[in-house]
Amino acid sequence: MKEDSEVVNAELLTTNKLSELACLALYLMYEKKQGKKSFWYPFIRELDRQRGRGQLAVESPLLWSESELAYLDGSHTKAEVLGREEGIKREYNELDTVWFMAGSLFQQYPFDIPTEAFPFEIFKQAFVAVQSCVVHLQKVTLARRFALVPLGPPLLAYKSNCKAMLTATDTSVQLVVDCPYKAGDPIVVWCGPQPNSRLLLNYGFVDEDNPYDRILIEASLNTEDPQYQEKRMVAQRNGKLSVQTFLVHVGREKEAILEMLPYLRLGCISNAADMHSVISSQGPTCLLSPCMERAVLDQLVNYFEARLVAYPTTLIEDEDMLADCNLDPKKRVAVQLVKLEKKMIHACLQATYDFIHELPDDTISPCPAPFMPQLKI
Structure with a gap:
């Protein structure tokens, strides 16, 4: 220009x-x-x-x-x-x-x-x-992180776990490969640390071996809680917002649950002196009573089950559809995406059940907790 x-x-x-x-x-x-x-x-x-x-x-x-x-x-x-x-x-x-x-x-x-x-x-x-045509460049400043490569998508195959990548020089964008290629071989290039939802939205494909895949969970403090303002300030002092988004990365679902638990426990606390201790606690232990901890974990179980029910198909049905070689290409990538999301949600659900089994008495009934943080389906 x-x-x-x-x-x-x-x-x-x-x-x-x-x-x-x-x-x-x-x-x-x-x-x-x-x-x-x-x-x-x-x-x-x-x-x-x-x-x-x-x-x-x-x-x-x-x-x-x-x-x-x-x-x-x-x-x-x-x-x-x-x-x-x-x-x-x-x-x-x-x-x-x-x-x-x-x-x-x-x-x-x-x-x-x-x-x-x-x-x-x-x-x-x-x-x-x-x-x-927008691609991620490596080994450059943030201001030069993206470039337009009009011939990239038709000539390259993007992958999330390969080492070949597009890099920038002063005057051009270059492809640096990680192995020798023969004439006619497809060239595979790293597409940057993008979740599958972004790969589908931007490029029209899903990578089943994507180590950067993730789902989002949005939690918010209950505005009807009489102590809402107090809890909001405690959350902010501990790096959390009144409406907080948690990232669940593939293969690290248990870590994501551990990160969420202190925030969810905050909604169950009525003693102001305990609020900071609860939200800043690390690991599965906390100041809550076993029945209150069960209420928090049950809330997560109900949330993950509700997210799974929101899908019109099950994992088994997804696998059956993907086995059909005549499946419409758009439906194929959509099914690939939702299948991988469901796997992460199932892993979150299993991690939550594991924490329930670690309670001193996993048969204990949950305590009433009317002002727990809300989880957006």
């Missing part, structure tokens, strides 16, 4: 009018209108052929139909997709403002203002095409 374009682009970003991806999507649409006259025509032609499809020839869920998004029922990823689409819609609604603010930037394009020249669906497709 020209130097003056970069200056205006930076101004748009600093005023929070458009994200970097939206700015690039806007340029992409205008350049595509120019057809073969555009300097970027060879890259745009490749982006059109690719259409945001990843290595499994699956488009980002941002381009799926409503019936196809139903494949993600029960998964928090579906809400993430819908939220991302709403964000793209908000940026689309800002395009005309940007066009008028930076009129000189678009003088080279003899077309109408953005929302008259391009319907929302076209903008979303351009956004997804740009998004699918």
Whole structure:
């Protein structure tokens, strides 16, 4: 792009009018209108052929139909997709403002203002095409962590656990491989520390051997608790929020439960002197009575069981579907995603049962705890 374009682009970003991806999507649409006259025509032609499809020839869920998004029922990823689409819609609604603010930037394009020249669906497709070409660079500063590689997705296969990676020099992005390749061999590249939900959203694939996969659990202090404000301050002093997100990493589900327990126990405490001790405690032991500890653990059991019930299929049914070689590609990646999520939730459930069995008497009934923190399904 020209130097003056970069200056205006930076101004748009600093005023929070458009994200970097939206700015690039806007340029992409205008350049595509120019057809073969555009300097970027060879890259745009490749982006059109690719259409945001990843290595499994699956488009980002941002381009799926409503019936196809139903494949993600029960998964928090579906809400993430819908939220991302709403964000793209908000940026689309800002395009005309940007066009008028930076009129000189678009003088080279003899077309109408953005929302008259391009319907929302076209903008979303351009956004997804740009998004699918963003790659993580290694051994660079945070400001240079991402780059656009238009030919990356169709020529590379991304993996989460390989050592080949894309790196940056002063003038270019280079692929550094970790083994010799023969002509025709597929090139596999590390895709960065991204969970499967992000890989599906950005690139249209799921990695079943992803060591960076995770699910999120949102807990919040009960606002109806008479001691809510006091507990909120105690939580903040211990690095937690009144609405706290916990990350459950694959293979580390037990550690995630241990991190959550002090926060959940805080809701059961009525003695202000014990609040700090409870939330700052480490390990499975605490100041709660056995029946109160059972109430906390039972809450987790009920939560994980409710999350599993929210999925329309079971793990066994997922495995049966994946064994079908004729399964629709979009449904295949969706089933892969929800299957891996369920495995993490099952592991969390098992870890919680293990803590119950470690109680002095695991048959004890839970104490009433009306103001326990709330877990979002």
